[in-house]
Amino acid sequence: MMRRCSLFAAAVSALFSIVAPASAMTIERIVSPLGIEAWLVRDKSVPLVAMNYAFHGGSSQDTADKAGAANMAANMLDEGAGELDAKVFHERMESRAIELSFRVGRDYFHGSLKTLLEHRDEAFDLLRLALNAPRFDADAMERTRAQLISSLRRETTSPNSLASKRWWEAAFPDHPYGREGRGTLESVPAITADDLRGYVKRVFARNELKIAIVGDIDAATAGAMIDRAFGGLPAKNDLRAVVPVEPRGLGRRIVIDIDVPQAVVTFGGPGLARNDPDFMAGYIVNHILGGGSFSSRLYREVREKRGLAYGVSDSLVWFRSAAVSIGGTQTRAERTGDALAIIEQEAKRMAEEGPNAEELAKAKSYLKGSYALSLDTSTKIAAQLIQIQIDDLGIDYIKNRNSLIDAVTIADAKRAAKRLYGSGMLVTVAGRPKGVVSTQ
Numbered sequence: 170m171m172r173r174c175s176l177f178a179a180a181v182s183a184l185f186s187i188v189a190p191a192s193a194m195t196i197e198r199i200v201s202p203l204g205i206e207a208w209l210v211r212d213k214s215v216p217l218v219a220m221n222y223a224f225h226g227g228s229s230q231d232t233a234d235k236a237g238a239a240n241m242a243a244n245m246l247d248e249g250a251g252e253l254d255a256k257v258f259h260e261r262m263e264s265r266a267i268e269l270s271f272r273v274g275r276d277y278f279h280g281s282l283k284t285l286l287e288h289r290d291e292a293f294d295l296l297r298l299a300l301n302a303p304r305f306d307a308d309a310m311e312r313t314r315a316q317l318i319s320s321l322r323r324e325t326t327s328p329n330s331l332a333s334k335r336w337w338e339a340a341f342p343d344h345p346y347g348r349e350g351r352g353t354l355e356s357v358p359a360i361t362a363d364d365l366r367g368y369v370k371r372v373f374a375r376n377e378l379k380i381a382i383v384g385d386i387d388a389a390t391a392g393a394m395i396d397r398a399f400g401g402l403p404a405k406n407d408l409r410a411v412v413p414v415e416p417r418g419l420g421r422r423i424v425i426d427i428d429v430p431q432a433v434v435t436f437g438g439p440g441l442a443r444n445d446p447d448f449m450a451g452y453i454v455n456h457i458l459g460g461g462s463f464s465s466r467l468y469r470e471v472r473e474k475r476g477l478a479y480g481v482s483d484s485l486v487w488f489r490s491a492a493v494s495i496g497g498t499q500t501r502a503e504r505t506g507d508a509l510a511i512i513e514q515e516a517k518r519m520a521e522e523g524p525n526a527e528e529l530a531k532a533k534s535y536l537k538g539s540y541a542l543s544l545d546t547s548t549k550i551a552a553q554l555i556q557i558q559i560d561d562l563g564i565d566y567i568k569n570r571n572s573l574i575d576a577v578t579i580a581d582a583k584r585a586a587k588r589l590y591g592s593g594m595l596v597t598v599a600g601r602p603k604g605v606v607s608t609q
Contacts, residue, residue: 196564201392203400207380208554209391216286218384221551224278226372228350229411235364237352242365243271248309250298255309267292275346276489278372286385296398300373305362321354328433328599331425336435336597340416346491374406381554383547413490418595424607425599432505432600438592440485440492443560450577450585456532457524459483459496466515477508494589505602520590523583537571
């Protein structure tokens with residue numbers, strides 16, 4: 170869960186949207202005096218600095234009985250650090266429009282910093298304290314725990330949450346990827362401050378740290394700020410191994426009974442690893458089938474032609490040790506079976522026939538043109554650069570991306586389509602769908 174840690178900073182957030190066009194962007198690889206690598210984009214148009222970073226080691230580092238520990242740690246890093254209690258820590262950020270945020274994914278802990286240039290030193294000092302000396306005070310911890318438990322209780326009656334949670338549990342049973350990253354009503358009450366300290370000690374280290382900085386800052390100053398924030402961390406992390414796994418339950422339907430007027434459907438199957446030679450072809454094929462645009466096959470067949478749902482989409486999701494294609498929709502209980510039949514029919518047709526040449530050309534054009542929207546602010550650029558580093562795509566990926574898309578042939582697309590959609594789907598439905606029952 171993303172934590173916005175400075176309310177006053179919203180007043181200057183618009184400034185972060187002023188950034189040079191992506192086509193004019195130069196990415197520099199820099200190394201700090203202590204040997205920490207980062208990617209830097211200099212932008213002197215506004216007196217701001219935005220930084221994103223990631224540590225290898227996310228919620229998959231939690232044990233089953235302490236699921237949610239990584240997420241709770243992320244929620245508490247701004248709740249006091251060093252000599253500053255939670256109140257003073259927040260006041261320091263508020264008064265200087267400093268934003269620190271922390272969140273946990275399955276494989277990585279992500280953080281970001283935004284600051285006006287004049288408050289740069291203090292912003293990096295606060296980040297240093299949060300990462301190196303979090304307090305995890307008892308009162309702050311119980312307040313955070315109560316908030317998390319309240320949210321988890323609400324989700325027990327949310328069809329969206331129930332369908333998604335059950336899908337991941339069925340796809341990855343007895344595996345960290347199958348657990349809810351925010352924990353459960355059983356695990357969160359059992360988490361202790363020592364569990365949070367243990368997570369931070371094992372994960373926050375310099376050896377697999379990814380950093381991207383965008384703003385009015387030169388390489389020497391950026392290196393000094395990096396060392397200020399991260400230089401005191403251990404040289405090497407101490408992570409639990411996460412074994413590679415394939416999604417299970419393909420061909421299975423699971424119905425979760427909940428009395429709601431509409432049924433929520435989650436569906437998915439195998440994906441493609443980011444370093445798979447067929448990934449770009451699969452990415453394009455997924456866009457054609459259900460990638461979220463109004464031109465996708467699923468949107469056209471489910472919504473436009475039959476009015477079975479307001480929206481339907483499918484996307485590729487990849488981790489270090491697994492990859493899936495996963496999608497969802499919401500429809501009237503009495504029409505759930507019809508919507509599912511169309512979704513499965515279109516996925517099967519894509520697997521057997523692949524896209525046609527016109528669909529492939531239009532998808533390529535859209536994916537090339539829309540990419541600039543992910544690079545139109547300083548914060549978006551920093552986030553993209555972190556993901557490119559995590560995926561090990563190379564510092565020239567943004568420049569090369571269009572040519573990689575153009576290189577995909579119709580034969581590549583058909584091969585990727587068969588790999589993605591030829592094995593069937595795991596489907597979970599939360600609601601009381603007429604004529605849809607669980608299968609084993």
